Amino acid sequence: MAMNLSKPSSMSPLFLLLLTIFFTMTTAQKQDNLPLNFLPEFGLGKENVSHLHFFFHDIVGGPKPTAIRVAEADFTKTSPTGFGAIVMIDDPLTEGPMLSSKLLGRAQGFYASSALEELGFLMTLNYVFVEGEYKGSTLSILGRNPVMNEVREMAVVGGSGAFRFARGYALAKTHSFNDTTGDAVVEYNVEIID
Numbered sequence: 001m002a003m004n005l006s007k008p009s010s011m012s013p014l015f016l017l018l019l020t021i022f023f024t025m026t027t028a029q030k031q032d033n034l035p036l037n038f039l040p041e042f043g044l045g046k047e048n049v050s051h052l053h054f055f056f057h058d059i060v061g062g063p064k065p066t067a068i069r070v071a072e073a074d075f076t077k078t079s080p081t082g083f084g085a086i087v088m089i090d091d092p093l094t095e096g097p098m099l100s101s102k103l104l105g106r107a108q109g110f111y112a113s114s115a116l117e118e119l120g121f122l123m124t125l126n127y128v129f130v131e132g133e134y135k136g137s138t139l140s141i142l143g144r145n146p147v148m149n150e151v152r153e154m155a156v157v158g159g160s161g162a163f164r165f166a167r168g169y170a171l172a173k174t175h176s177f178n179d180t181t182g183d184a185v186v187e188y189n190v191e192i193i194d
């Protein structure tokens with residue numbers, strides 16, 4: 001049965017019902033606006049911008065590596081970019097470029113060689129902070145890291161603790177690379193809104 005709702009010929013019961021629903025919805029919408037006044041109590045609507053700066057130590061060689069290759073394909077061995085290798089990390093994050101400088105946190109997760117034609121990694125990790133106001137809080141990073149580029153940008157896709165609701169980005173810049181060991185120190189600048 002087809003009903004033409006746009007042309008009610010009279011005040012039919014159906015039309016009255018629709019009219020009632022319409023006004024109820026309008027009133028409900030007005031009432032829905034009221035709780036907006038309470039949003040600041042929950043910290044919503046106020047954006048908190050944080051800037052983090054630290055150095056990431058990817059130690060692949062020596063007696064105490066923090067980055068360990070856990071998987072590769074046969075193909076990886078002949079690939080010029082090591083395509084397919086997966087490296088599990090628990091890399092220290094320090095205040096300064098020296099490993100001996102103050103420990104701020106760790107980068108835990110893995111990166112995987114995901115580019116055939118250039119040296120590029122998929123980064124999948126959590127920063128866990130051990131110092132100051134962010135102690136115990138985490139940031140989750142997911143991004144593309146073409147390591148030969150001067151600056152690489154990765155997404156901050158979330159966080160916990162002080163960083164609940166976090167979003168933002170991380171900029172990575174290689175500070176130093178040791179050809180002999182393969183160890184790298186990478187400077188990170190991270191901008192977060194939470």
Ligand SMILES: *[C@@H]1O[C@H](CO)[C@@H](O)[C@H](O)[C@H]1NC(C)=O
Nearest residue numbers: 043046048049050133162194
């Ligand atoms: C903003 O960040 C600071 C530092 O982490 C924190 O103390 C404060 O509670 C945050 N404010 C909001 C509204 O999230």
Ligand SMILES: *[C@@H]1O[C@H](CO)[C@@H](O)[C@H](O)[C@H]1NC(C)=O
Nearest residue numbers: 062177178179180181182183
């Ligand atoms: C690279 O690492 C080796 C072994 O730890 C060390 O002897 C050498 O000085 C390092 N090179 C640079 C440029 O830091």
